[in-house]
Amino acid sequence: MADGGRQDPTTRPPVLPTLETLAAGRLAPEDIRISGATLRGQAERAARVGYRPFASNLIRAAELVDVPDDEVLAIYEALRPHRSTATELEGAAHRLEALGATACAALVREAAEAYAARGMLRQIDAPSGRD
Amino acid sequence: MTASNAQTERPPRWRRLDLLDERPGALDGQLPEAPEDGLVAFPTALDRRPSLVVQSGVVVEMDGRAAADFDLLDRFVVAHGLDLDVANEAMALPSTEAARRLVDISVPRAAIQRLAAGWTPAKLAEIVALLDAAELVIATRKMRIRRTPSSQAHVTNRLDDPALLAADAATAVAFGFREIETTVPVAEHAPANALAILIGSQVGVPGAITQCAIEEAAELDLGMRGLTSYAETISLYGTEQAFVDGDDTPWSKAFLTSAYASRGLKMRVTSGAGAEVLMGAAESSSMASLESRCVALAWAMGAQGVQNGGIDGASVAGSVPDGFRELLAENLMVMVRGLESCTGNDTLVSESDLRRMARTMPTLLAGSDFLFSGFGSILRHDNMFGPSNMNGDDLDDFLTIQRDWGFDGVLRWPGEERIEAVRERAARAVAAVWHRLGLGLITPGRVADAVAAASSRDLRPDEPHAVSDAAAAIVDGRIGLLDVARALLDAGFEPESEALLALARIRLTGELLAPAAILDESMRVLSAFTDPNDYAGPGTGHRVSAARRREIAATRRVLDPRALAAEQAAASGSVGLTPTGPAVRGTDPREVVVGLSPAFGVDLHRALSGLTVGAVLGAVLEGIRDGGGIARVVRVPSSVDVGVIGLTASRLAGSGIGIGLQAKGTAILHRADLRPLGNLELYSVAPVLDRAAYLQLGRNAAAHALGERPVPVQNPYTDEAITARYHARVVTMMRIERACARADEPPVELAVDLDG
Numbered sequence: 001m002a003d004g005g006r007q008d009p010t011t012r013p014p015v016l017p018t019l020e021t022l023a024a025g026r027l028a029p030e031d032i033r034i035s036g037a038t039l040r041g042q043a044e045r046a047a048r049v050g051y052r053p054f055a056s057n058l059i060r061a062a063e064l065v066d067v068p069d070d071e072v073l074a075i076y077e078a079l080r081p082h083r084s085t086a087t088e089l090e091g092a093a094h095r096l097e098a099l100g101a102t103a104c105a106a107l108v109r110e111a112a113e114a115y116a117a118r119g120m121l122r123q124i125d126a127p128s129g130r131d
Numbered sequence: 132m133t134a135s136n137a138q139t140e141r142p143p144r145w146r147r148l149d150l151l152d153e154r155p156g157a158l159d160g161q162l163p164e165a166p167e168d169g170l171v172a173f174p175t176a177l178d179r180r181p182s183l184v185v186q187s188g189v190v191v192e193m194d195g196r197a198a199a200d201f202d203l204l205d206r207f208v209v210a211h212g213l214d215l216d217v218a219n220e221a222m223a224l225p226s227t228e229a230a231r232r233l234v235d236i237s238v239p240r241a242a243i244q245r246l247a248a249g250w251t252p253a254k255l256a257e258i259v260a261l262l263d264a265a266e267l268v269i270a271t272r273k274m275r276i277r278r279t280p281s282s283q284a285h286v287t288n289r290l291d292d293p294a295l296l297a298a299d300a301a302t303a304v305a306f307g308f309r310e311i312e313t314t315v316p317v318a319e320h321a322p323a324n325a326l327a328i329l330i331g332s333q334v335g336v337p338g339a340i341t342q343c344a345i346e347e348a349a350e351l352d353l354g355m356r357g358l359t360s361y362a363e364t365i366s367l368y369g370t371e372q373a374f375v376d377g378d379d380t381p382w383s384k385a386f387l388t389s390a391y392a393s394r395g396l397k398m399r400v401t402s403g404a405g406a407e408v409l410m411g412a413a414e415s416s417s418m419a420s421l422e423s424r425c426v427a428l429a430w431a432m433g434a435q436g437v438q439n440g441g442i443d444g445a446s447v448a449g450s451v452p453d454g455f456r457e458l459l460a461e462n463l464m465v466m467v468r469g470l471e472s473c474t475g476n477d478t479l480v481s482e483s484d485l486r487r488m489a490r491t492m493p494t495l496l497a498g499s500d501f502l503f504s505g506f507g508s509i510l511r512h513d514n515m516f517g518p519s520n521m522n523g524d525d526l527d528d529f530l531t532i533q534r535d536w537g538f539d540g541v542l543r544w545p546g547e548e549r550i551e552a553v554r555e556r557a558a559r560a561v562a563a564v565w566h567r568l569g570l571g572l573i574t575p576g577r578v579a580d581a582v583a584a585a586s587s588r589d590l591r592p593d594e595p596h597a598v599s600d601a602a603a604a605i606v607d608g609r610i611g612l613l614d615v616a617r618a619l620l621d622a623g624f625e626p627e628s629e630a631l632l633a634l635a636r637i638r639l640t641g642e643l644l645a646p647a648a649i650l651d652e653s654m655r656v657l658s659a660f661t662d663p664n665d666y667a668g669p670g671t672g673h674r675v676s677a678a679r680r681r682e683i684a685a686t687r688r689v690l691d692p693r694a695l696a697a698e699q700a701a702a703s704g705s706v707g708l709t710p711t712g713p714a715v716r717g718t719d720p721r722e723v724v725v726g727l728s729p730a731f732g733v734d735l736h737r738a739l740s741g742l743t744v745g746a747v748l749g750a751v752l753e754g755i756r757d758g759g760g761i762a763r764v765v766r767v768p769s770s771v772d773v774g775v776i777g778l779t780a781s782r783l784a785g786s787g788i789g790i791g792l793q794a795k796g797t798a799i800l801h802r803a804d805l806r807p808l809g810n811l812e813l814y815s816v817a818p819v820l821d822r823a824a825y826l827q828l829g830r831n832a833a834a835h836a837l838g839e840r841p842v843p844v845q846n847p848y849t850d851e852a853i854t855a856r857y858h859a860r861v862v863t864m865m866r867i868e869r870a871c872a873r874a875d876e877p878p879v880e881l882a883v884d885l886d887g
Contacts, residue, residue: 017613017632017639022620027613032357032635034395042641045660050245051469051646053211057385057433058644061392069355072390073348079383081375104389111382114206118371120380 036062056103063101071095075104079111081120086112088122156483162450169413169421172404172448172457173260174253177415181254183222185215194253202371204424207381212431214248221249230261233270233467236668240274244469248430255467256423259460264493267459271497273666274466276659277647278673280498282541283310283473284508286328287515291320291598292590293327293565294558294573294581300331301557303508304339305545306526309649310361312505314344316515320598321345322605323570325358326615330564330627331557335549337630338650340397340643344516347387354396357612358605360634360643361397363438363473363504367428368402369421372412385432395638397648399436399473400429404457405444418448418457419464426464435646437465438504440475445490445520449480455490462499471647471659477505479518487520488532495532495540498673500647502541510586523586530686539675543682554582556624563622564615568608570601690859696867702736705745707884714765714878717785723760723832724789725751726767726780726878729871731794735864738796739818739857742825747796749885750822754829760786760836762829764883767791768876771868774808777801779878786836790828795864796820800832811835812843818857819847 043058402425404418507519562573666672777791787803796817
């Protein structure tokens with residue numbers, strides 16, 4: 001709905017959401033999506049006033065802006081306890097890296113290490129997931 | 132002595148215990164402390180002790196545990212949430228000194244927040260445990276991060292009725308709530324509920340933000356479409372076991388936190404005492420220790436805020452000694468770490484009104500980023516989270532308590548007309564959006580019913596699948612904020628459409644992601660960055676402005692003196708009182724004189740009991756006659772004091788016995804030789820005096836005149852908060868008495884006409 005005739009978000013300049021642009025049918029869902037640059041700007045401000053972990057989170061968020069919803073939810077699912085083998089988590093980290101999400105990839109690798117140490121990985125022959 | 136003898140000789144049980152057993156609070160469960168099961172508020176010898184050992188920049192021990200034994204929580208905190216640049220200094224500071232700095236108004240909040248980045252979980256738990264209740268209030272006042280307080284409302288109903296949800300969301304906003312949280316009894320209804328409160332929340336005043344608490348992935352999906360603007364039900368737990376039982380790890384939750392921010396959504400996490408105990412996974416740690424781990428994790432993950440203070444487990448904390456103090460200490464830990472604090476008070480912690488208010492009062496005095504993480508703005512039975520600690524039927528009391536203490540509890544009385552207007556507009560708006568987006572039919576009759584409904588009990592159940600079908604249509608059509616805005620615009624709801632677009636524009640700036648961000652009613656972002664709490668003692672920090680004070684003062688039940696005067700005037704004519712000349716002293720030994728107050732039958736015509744002044748005077752005169760006395764009536768213009776009036780009357784009476792009567796019904800039986808404040812009988816509780824009491828007063832007066840010894844009248848039994856009920860009226864009536872008084876005028880003889 002409300003997105004008829006829209007162009008590729010990477011080439012189409014963003015349109016400011018106003019009553020005029022709404023009435024003219026010019027708005028698309030990507031026009032109300034936050035940008036990576038905005039998130040990085042917020043991260044810089046936060047880091048300047050001592051909110052370092054909060055800033056790191058915004059950096060990870062900036063990386064995820066262009067990662068599709070389904071992929072985001074799939075990686076969240078993979079990070080739940082006993083869901084993934086070490087190899088599967090490494091695969092997720094790799095996919096994130098390929099999308100430019102290096103901080104997110106590092107978080108996933110760190111999880112893999114912690115899960116291995118605490119027995120939170122899925123055993124290779126166990127069924128995956130609880131669904 | 133045998134056992135049976137002992138039994139028979141046992142004194143009877145004190146009957147008041149039976150009454151105490153019937154009190155609502157007797158239903159509350161309380162438990163003995165059991166530290167081994169986590170049933171203890173603050174750290175004991177079983178808890179981990181604060182420690183931090185760093186070698187070559189690597190943490191090798193934290194809180195008494197070696198790195199090799201770190202669980203997932205320790206690992207995450209060490210990896211992301213400990214600032215080793217300040218850790219040495221922070222950990223070396225004795226906890227007593229740290230606790231004193233928390234309450235010292237000369238130590239700035241920022242100085243404490245800097246150290247907090249180097250405090251381990253056990254250290255922070257140890258520090259807050261040192262504060263007593265009053266100190267917690269002062270520390271909270273100083274440490275909360277946003278200067279302007281705010282509050283959140285629960286808006287739900289058992290039917291998931293969209294028109295009622297929208298009307299109730301608009302009502303909550305009219306009362307002053309800036310966050311609206313809904314949830315669903317039926318999971319598949321979630322998109323329809325989110326849509327309804329999104330629309331209702333923008334009616335009247337724009338910018339309140341909304342959430343729909345459901346399963347994490349589904350909730351994120353609603354937020355991605357713009358149907359919600361924030362989330363807070365991302366749960367953290369204080370032990371690895373409980374965390375994993377909750378099907379998450381610190382890493383999965385950290386990733387989710389990033390995912391929310393990546394879609395421009397505000398998010399806070401949820402934790403709180405009792406959750407681990409309820410899951411049987413407390414690992415012999417106190418509630419404060421476990422919660423401190425949660426708060427450290429929240430900081431480490433980069434969440435902007437925490438909802439804690441017991442939450443679902445609040446009553447578990449409430450079952451052990453110091454439990455309520457621990458709940459406030461949890462909130463303080465969040466503030467100390469520089470995070471937004473959404474301070475619980477969202478679970479009904481007691482059947483006792485006294486206890487539930489006792490739990491919440493310190494938060495109200497101190498202020499908070501969100502005083503309630505869900506004030507139940509609807510009625511208890513419609514709250515699908517379960518009843519909150521304050522609910523829709525408490526709103527007037529809440530506003531009065533806010534008025535009593537002059538704190539900023541965020542809420543206001545919007546006025547009946549305003550409430551009607553926003554309820555009607557919100558319900559119509561959601562019906563229009565349903566129609567335009569093809570979600571289903573909400574009839575004008577249903578809209579009208581929802582506008583008037585006290586709760587969903589006043590509504591007939593709708594078509595059984597109407598809400599499910601609408602929710603499915605929202606999902607299938609990928610309906611989002613822009614579709615809703617367009618439908619509102621096309622249906623003539625332009626201000627609401629613009630409000631949604633303004634929300635979208637603000638989301639694009641990322642400002643709503645800042646710690647403790649809210650939108651005020653002018654759509655300005657207030658956060659720890661734009662509106663930092665700068666409390667440094669009296670005269671600093673958030674203060675109640677003159678305009679806000681007027682709003683706080685204007686509760687619904689403030690007595691209007693003009694209305695009282697009109698009500699009095701309407702009761703006039705019950706007695707005719709005609710002055711006939713100066714009053715003189717009588718000589719008949721049977722004579723009783725009745726003295727009337729200045730406004731009696733002049734500007735005041737109805738006593739507090741509801742009797743007219745004519746009925747009061749008539750009963751007294753009838754009683755005097757019945758008792759064999761002779762009555763005479765005078766006005767005492769010089770005094771409003773019932774004692775002086777009675778004494779003046781008695782000194783005019785041939786018998787030396789007089790009665791004083793105020794228009795509000797207070798009466799006294801006096802004798803000429805007594806002091807003004809002495810008396811034979813005082814009928815002070817005017818509201819409960821009836822005709823029989825005034826008759827008896829007259830008879831007793833006559834008996835005294837005849838030298839008999841009557842039985843004094845006893846005030847009747849009453850459980851009423853008599854002064855609370857009547858003093859506002861008493862004060863107003865006494866002001867009218869005073870206005871009629873003439874200090875220099877002597878008593879005046881009156882001719883009485885009881886037929887009016």
